[in-house]
Amino acid sequence: MEKIDSLIEKIKTQTPQENDLAELLAVEDKTEMQKIFRAADEVRREYCGDGILVRGIIEYTNYCRNTCLYCGLNKNNHSIQRYRLDKNEILESAEIIHKCGVKTVVLQGGEDPDISPDFIADIVSEIKKRFGAAVTLSSGEWEREVYKLWKDAGADRYLLKIETSDKKLYEKYHPDMSYEQRIRCLEDLIDLGYQAGSGTLVGLKGQTPQILARDIIFFNKYGFDMLGMGLFIPHKQTELGEEKIGSLDMTMKMLALTRIVTKNTHLPATTATASFSDRDHRLDALRSGANVIMPNFTPGNVKKLYEIYPGKKCVTEAGVDPVDTVRQLADETGRLVDLSHGHTLKWEYQQ
Secondary structure, three states: OHHHHHHHHHHHHOOOOHHHHHHHHOOOOHHHHHHHHHHHHHHHHHHHOOEEEEOEEEEEEOOOOOOOOOOOOOOOOOOOOOOEOOHHHHHHHHHHHHHOOOOEEEEEEOOOOOOOHHHHHHHHHHHHHHHOOEEEEEOOOOOHHHHHHHHHHOOOEEEOOOEOOOHHHHHHHOOOOOHHHHHHHHHHHHHOOOEEEEEEEEOOOOOOHHHHHHHHHHHHHHOOOEEEEEEOOOOOOOOOOOOOOOOHHHHHHHHHHHHHHHOOOEOEOOHHHHOOOOOOOHHHHHOOOOOEEOOEOOOHHHHOOOOOOOOOHHHHOOOOOHHHHHHHHHHHHOOEEEOOOOOOOOOOOOO
């Protein structure tokens, strides 16, 4: 028990070492895990405060040109019904977000080859002009000029998850994609002045505590403004459909240790952790270092079609006010709902 305490203190105060992080990730005793979670909660309170930031997601297309083996949107899934929102549908959803008092709009979609960069730039510009919201894009890999176009249009943030920083694993689960290209995109986003985000998919076959430890070191090296710890949930229409679901405990440990190491990075309690039948594990995430909730404002008629993994909480919560759900989570954790723009804490944001 004393060793766990000393390891936590070590990664909190010193440059994190792979073996120390791997040892903490390998902890299975529930009491010792709680020590990690409590330490992360203390770091979150010190560096981020008690507010739970709210971001409103609009999933604007489920078309994708990629073949990521874990994702239900991959282009080889011919059983999915595809959709693409038009400009008015996106702006109507953004208006609902605005009326709920939420000041961040997240535009998320597959890498849709039939949506032009100019279309996205126009949407970003309109959202900024009409609602004064912060805009986060999560639209995959593009050339630097496209990222610059969107930044010039007013985009504030960009989320591009690495999923795994291990090159061999990355290439295994992302056929026809390039690890070097992914890194280039992330570096371009940082260089162009985006508040940049990435993250890990926890539970991929072949991951080890050592590999996950290197993910945390990778995140710390790049100083990302936001990071998401996703939980692998197998989708029947993918090549990984028969694999086991990822470990919720490991996902929570990744979240907690990322908080302890990166200090003031924005970390969401992801929808995947809520998509269990027993309880809403976003509560556990909020008690283990998370400070963001991202409710879904995709139009109800297509929301269920954005099925990266099955059983998404935002689909089963149809008809529930998304911000009321966040308020309930805040009440249960003794926290506050923060409806501010919630810009990065890594640098002083200039409006």
